[in-house]
Amino acid sequence: MSTAALTEALTQLRDALASVRLPLALPDSEAAGKSARDMVTQLDDYILPRLATLDAPLLTVIGGSTGAGKSTLVNSLVGRVVSRPGVIRPTTKSPVLVHHPDDLDFFQSDRILPGLGRSFDQAHDTSTLQLVAEPSLPHGLALLDAPDIDSVVAENRALAAQLLAAADLWLFVTSAARYADAVPWEYLRAAADRAAAVAVVLDRVPPAAMGEVPPHLGRLMTERGLANSPLFAVPETSVDSQGLLPDAAVSPIRSWLATLAADQASRQAVVLQTLDGAIGSLVARSPEVAGAVDGQVEALAQLRTDAEKSYAEAVRTIGVQTADGTLLRGEVLARWQDFVGTGEFMRAVEQKIGWLRDKIWSTLKGEPPQANEVKLAVESGLEALVREEGDAAAERAEAAWAANAAGRQVLQSAREDLSHSSPDFPAAVSRAIRDWQGDVLDIVSEVGQSKRNTARYLALGVNGLGVALMVVVFSQTGGITGAEVGVAGGTALLAQRLLEAVFGEDAVRRLAKQAKDRLDERVEALMADELNRFLRALAATGADAAIADAVRTASDALAEHRSGDPVLGRIERAELDPARRSLPAAEQPALTGEVLEPRDESEGYRVEVRDGA
Numbered sequence: 001m002s003t004a005a006l007t008e009a010l011t012q013l014r015d016a017l018a019s020v021r022l023p024l025a026l027p028d029s030e031a032a033g034k035s036a037r038d039m040v041t042q043l044d045d046y047i048l049p050r051l052a053t054l055d056a057p058l059l060t061v062i063g064g065s066t067g068a069g070k071s072t073l074v075n076s077l078v079g080r081v082v083s084r085p086g087v088i089r090p091t092t093k094s095p096v097l098v099h100h101p102d103d104l105d106f107f108q109s110d111r112i113l114p115g116l117g118r119s120f121d122q123a124h125d126t127s128t129l130q131l132v133a134e135p136s137l138p139h140g141l142a143l144l145d146a147p148d149i150d151s152v153v154a155e156n157r158a159l160a161a162q163l164l165a166a167a168d169l170w171l172f173v174t175s176a177a178r179y180a181d182a183v184p185w186e187y188l189r190a191a192a193d194r195a196a197a198v199a200v201v202l203d204r205v206p207p208a209a210m211g212e213v214p215p216h217l218g219r220l221m222t223e224r225g226l227a228n229s230p231l232f233a234v235p236e237t238s239v240d241s242q243g244l245l246p247d248a249a250v251s252p253i254r255s256w257l258a259t260l261a262a263d264q265a266s267r268q269a270v271v272l273q274t275l276d277g278a279i280g281s282l283v284a285r286s287p288e289v290a291g292a293v294d295g296q297v298e299a300l301a302q303l304r305t306d307a308e309k310s311y312a313e314a315v316r317t318i319g320v321q322t323a324d325g326t327l328l329r330g331e332v333l334a335r336w337q338d339f340v341g342t343g344e345f346m347r348a349v350e351q352k353i354g355w356l357r358d359k360i361w362s363t364l365k366g367e368p369p370q371a372n373e374v375k376l377a378v379e380s381g382l383e384a385l386v387r388e389e390g391d392a393a394a395e396r397a398e399a400a401w402a403a404n405a406a407g408r409q410v411l412q413s414a415r416e417d418l419s420h421s422s423p424d425f426p427a428a429v430s431r432a433i434r435d436w437q438g439d440v441l442d443i444v445s446e447v448g449q450s451k452r453n454t455a456r457y458l459a460l461g462v463n464g465l466g467v468a469l470m471v472v473v474f475s476q477t478g479g480i481t482g483a484e485v486g487v488a489g490g491t492a493l494l495a496q497r498l499l500e501a502v503f504g505e506d507a508v509r510r511l512a513k514q515a516k517d518r519l520d521e522r523v524e525a526l527m528a529d530e531l532n533r534f535l536r537a538l539a540a541t542g543a544d545a546a547i548a549d550a551v552r553t554a555s556d557a558l559a560e561h562r563s564g565d566p567v568l569g570r571i572e573r574a575e576l577d578p579a580r581r582s583l584p585a586a587e588q589p590a591l592t593g594e595v596l597e598p599r600d601e602s603e604g605y606r607v608e609v610r611d612g613a
Contacts (some may be wrong), residue, residue, distance in 0.1 A: 006279075006561040006568070007051055013282060013554035014043040020289055020551065021542030023413070024296050024406045032292030035285055038165065041115075047278050049273065051380075054567070057103045057140045058114065058267050060257065063164045064173035065184055069203045073173055074098065074145045075236070075378035076245040077254050078524040083145040084122065084133045094123035095163055095495045099134040104312040107142065110124035110276045111519045112166055126159045132289040135257075141261035143171075161187075163279075168271050172200040173377050176205040176236070185224065195277030199230040201253065206236050217237050230256065257472030276568045283562065286555035293548035298540050299406040302568075306400035306407070307534040311527045318386055321418055323516060327381050327474040328492055336471055336495075339370040339464075371463040375437055378470050383426075386523060390421045390429070390530055397534055414537040421530060428529065432522045440517045441466045443511060447503060467500060471520065472512045473497035496592040 020036040022029040050056065062070045071083040073129065083096040094118070096289070099107055108131065116129040122131045137143070146163040147156035164170060170191055174184050179202060192200045200221065202214055221229060232253050239245055242395045245408060260266050321327065328336070383569040401407025411418060444465045475492035498507045562568055 003051065003565055003567055004559075006565045007048065007555065009558040009561040010048055010051070010282075013041055013286060013300070013551070013558050014048070016547065016550040017286070017289065017556045018274075019544075019547050020293060020297055021544070022292055023411055023541040024299055024545060026292070026295050026406065027297060028288075028292050028295060032289050036289045038161070039282055039285060039289075041162055042165040043164060043200075043282075045113050045115070046281075047275065049114075050168070053106070053111060054268065054271060055098065055104045055311065056111065057142045057168065058168050058261055058270060059142050059144060059146045060169045060171050061146050061148055061163050061167035061442060062159055062171045062173060063146040063167075063187070064177065064201075065150050065178050066152075068148075068173045068178070069234075070173045071096075071145050071147075072239065072243060072245060073250065073253075074093065074143055075200060075243065075255070077143065078134050079247075082134065082510070083244055086467055088098070092126055094125055095147065095159065096130045096132060096145040096602075097142055098134050098137060098144075100137045100139050101135055103142065104131070104133060104141060107131055108204070108226050113163070119321045126155045135468075137413075138258050140264075140267055141257060147532060149151060149187055150181070157545045163603045168197065168274050170196060171201060171257075172198060173201045173203055173218075175203050179213070179217050180220070185220075188221070188226060189224055194281035196274045198226060199253075199256070201229065202233045203417050203460070204236045205233050219409070232256075276562070278560050279558065279568070283555055283559045286551050286558075290382065290548040290551040290555070292435065293341065293543060293551070294545070296541070296543035297545045297548065299404075300410075300541060300543055303401055303404065303410060304535065304538055306404075307397040308530055309414065310393045310400065311531040312388040312395040313396070315524050317526050318389050319520055321385055322382070322474060322519060323476045323522075325475045325477070325492065327378070327385065330379040330381065332374070332381045332474075335370070335374040339374050371461070371467050374467040374470075375463065378467070379430070379433050379437065386526065387421070387426055390425055393527065394418060394420050394530065398529075403533075410537050410541065413540070415540070416537070418531050418533060418537065422533060425526075425530060428526060431545045433528055436465040436519050436522050437466070437470070440469055440515050441558075443514055444469060444517075445463075447507060447511060459482060465499065468495040468498050468538060469511055469515055472499060472508065472517050476512060478514065501590060529543075 011256075017036045019038050020033070022033040050371050062074055064070050075081050082098050097107055107129075113129060115127075117127055119128050119130050120132075144167070147160045148162045149152075149164075150155060151157050151160070164187060171322060172184070172188060174181075174190075178184070187198075188198065200217070201203045202217055205213055209425050210233060215230060221227065221231060234245065234249050234253075237246060237249055260270065305315070309318060398411065401418075416422070441462055445462050448462070448465065471492055472495050475495075500512070503511065524571055
């Protein structure tokens, strides 16, 4: 496998993570969302650019707590003021990158930190990276002064975290007064978790505390996975007129950095260690993001189920009430009784030809008005039923969502008011019912083609047969009870007998089923349209199970390519300890956790702490 394959796997993971949407405030969503964004940023700012240019200078980011003296340290290491410390807190706001003039091309482009602008003048915002060329800085080494990790300004904290994630080497600065603070340790723990190259500078240590504070910090580092990280102690001392520390106070750090930069093998080991640790962190953290997406999808699936159940209940209720005689009450029953109660058509059917001759002309010109009145009554009754159930379904679905924390969030972000049916629903219901009545007339007309010249067919006509079929549809399950049995039940039976007289018993059963199926289909379509409002609200959240699958697939591929990469597959942990690298093996001091004494009060200390110290 090649580094090109590793780059492709990283790019696929980057794109998958960038697609992650966690709109619901579930217990793990905020942390997972931040993790996804942080990983995308680190891929863009550091991992992909660094993998493409492994020979680029070693980027050392100086980060730490407010007032720890980061800018003063950078200036003192360089020997002149290149990063101006702030007079009031927060201090450093704009990042300052100090580099050798010959290394300008590596940093002038957007090879790293592409989201930051470049400036050669002092900047005053968090979106611009100030570039400072310094001939005294060794080739292959760059120092980046970052804002405070615990700044009171959120933008500064975010930028500090972004810069530290883009570092080949962290030079983490804290003070004797604040080294045990929680925030610095969150960053140091994250560095240890991903095996990043880290060195710690303990600044402003009172001389009297040199024998106590640095070893204590060293033990804390060992306990938290940073036993291999160098620890430098800078004494509390006065600065010169430029605000620089005495050279002796920072010379151990300067010499260590210079030695690290001068040794190509050591420099590359640091780069590869941090790079591999960052990639390993992606592999470890990505499944948690995918799991958070799954949680969102599951929560949305439950909301979908709640809405679907509500509208399915509406369809079921309408299906029952359009077959159990419920609609053969009120206006529909009255209009049907008007239609058949005159006896006109019954006598026509019984007397067949004789009496019908006198009426045939009017029948051919159009059915009596009673048939149309029945149709209007059916239309009105059906419309009231469907609209009532549509409103009830919306109320049930909205109530179910409102009882769920995730549902409340979706309701708040929805573009439509889901607490009742849509504004277009009444018109859609009216149109669907008229279309169904048209279906019924078409069914009657189609089946009655061979009977159009019979007396029975002519006596009732298409409209009369149509309303009779509607009455039969509405009474298929015999739900009429009480006093209505004799009236409504009898008229429903009469409608069936009329149709049987024209089409035959078997044909009437088929007609009734066909007409009922058409009605159910139109009702289902109406409710599906209303349900779609809820489904659109869910879809608008952007949570997608396919994204979780894409993250997992890309993460698995990355793990495979990482282990087989010809460069990363052979790396060893960088040896950062200055004593072990700068002295012959026979002269290396024992690592006992002691403080190596300075020559005078202003000299810096190097504390060597190892496992078991």
